Amino acid sequence: MGRGLFLAFEGIDASGKSTQARRVAELHDAHFAFEPGDTPLGVDLRRWILDASTPMSPETEVLLLLSDRSHHVHTVIEPALRQGRDVVIDRYFASTLAYQGHGRGLDLAELKAATDLAIGTCLPDLTILIDIELDVANERRARDAKDRFESADLDFHARVREGYLELAREFADVWFVVDGSGSEEDVARVIDERLATLDWSHG
Ligand code: TYD
Numbered sequence: 001m002g003r004g005l006f007l008a009f010e011g012i013d014a015s016g017k018s019t020q021a022r023r024v025a026e027l028h029d030a031h032f033a034f035e036p037g038d039t040p041l042g043v044d045l046r047r048w049i050l051d052a053s054t055p056m057s058p059e060t061e062v063l064l065l066l067s068d069r070s071h072h073v074h075t076v077i078e079p080a081l082r083q084g085r086d087v088v089i090d091r092y093f094a095s096t097l098a099y100q101g102h103g104r105g106l107d108l109a110e111l112k113a114a115t116d117l118a119i120g121t122c123l124p125d126l127t128i129l130i131d132i133e134l135d136v137a138n139e140r141r142a143r144d145a146k147d148r149f150e151s152a153d154l155d156f157h158a159r160v161r162e163g164y165l166e167l168a169r170e171f172a173d174v175w176f177v178v179d180g181s182g183s184e185e186d187v188a189r190v191i192d193e194r195l196a197t198l199d200w201s202h203g
Contacts, residue, residue, distance in 0.1 A: 001084035004201055005030070006077070006122070008092040011130035012161050013150060014140040015180045020130060020191055021090040027192075028200050030086035031076075035095065036068040039075055050147035058104035061148075062111065065096055070118040078122050086201050093119055094127055094167055099149065102163025103156045126198065128191060129168050130180035134158055 007030070009021035018034070025032035037046025045068040048054060049061065056064075069092075080087050093115045101108045134157055141150065168175040178190050 002201075004081040004084050004086040005198055006081055006124045007086070007088045007195075007198075008094065008124040008127040009088070009090050009130065010092070010094045010098070010127055010164060011180060012132065012134075012137055012157055012164070014137040015130040015132050016140075016184065016187060017128075017130045017180075018090050019184060020128075020187060021088050023188060024191065024195065025088035028086055028088070028195075030088045030200075031080045032088055032090075033072070033077060034090035035072060035092060036065055038072055039068075041071050042068045050149070052146065052148045052151050058100060058106050061104070062096060062100040062106060062114070065100070066114055066118040069093065069096075069115075073119050073122050078120075081122070084201055089124070092124060092127070094129075094164065097167060098160045098163040102166070103152070103160040123174075125174070126194075127168075127171070127175045128194070129164050129175060129177045130187065131161070131165065131177055132180040134161060136181050 007024065009017040009024075011017040021034075022032055024030070035042075036049050037043050045064050048056075049064050049068070077087055077089070096115055097108060097111055100106050101111045134154060137157065138154075165177070168177045176191075176194050178187055178194075180187055
């Protein structure tokens with residue numbers, strides 16, 4: 001049995017990527033994964049990562065995120081792919097480059113090296129970036145309690161969005177950018193057309 005297909009969904013908060021990632025996983029009978037917090041250890045790490053009432057340095061933040069990712073890769077993602085299962089993940093290493101690199105200002109070369117340590121060779125076959133303007137995201141975002149990232153200022157989110165677009169240009173052969181401002185159905189149609197060309201294990 002061949003290795004499963006590995007697909008990552010990325011985008012700023014409220015881009016609609018989680019909805020699309022779950023839908024695609026279900027449609028193709030793939031394993032649905034997400035970061036941060038998709039393992040028992042990750043549940044505890046996620047609590048600290050998102051808790052805005054515990055101030056921490058960007059370095060501490062990224063090391064917690066990478067601990068979560070490394071454990072996730074070793075215990076869930078890599079075993080599933082090796083068994084021939086397709087995996088669709090909601091956020092992966094590009095989130096770290098966009099949020100902690102472009103957003104927080106950590107050195108990108110250092111982040112890439114640290115990310116390599118966390119994921120080894122477990123790279124997505126395709127990354128789908130759902131891109132939306134910041135004011136569309138703001139309108140969609142709930143106005144209730146905010147986590148560490150939701151409470152960051154507008155400039156932070158603008159840098160994250162630009163960071164994603166820069167990554168998409170740099171790795172254009174393995175990234176696909178979708179305009180996320182349309183309806184859920186419109187976005188789904190564009191994604192499904194692109195995904196129809198991939199070699200899924202199931203359906
Ligand atoms: P989550 O509640 O999962 O929301 P979302 O639907 O936006 O994915 O929150 C995850 C938050 O963690 C999100 O604001 C982005 C942030 N994050 C990083 O900053 N770096 C990372 O590497 C990852 C995986 C997430």
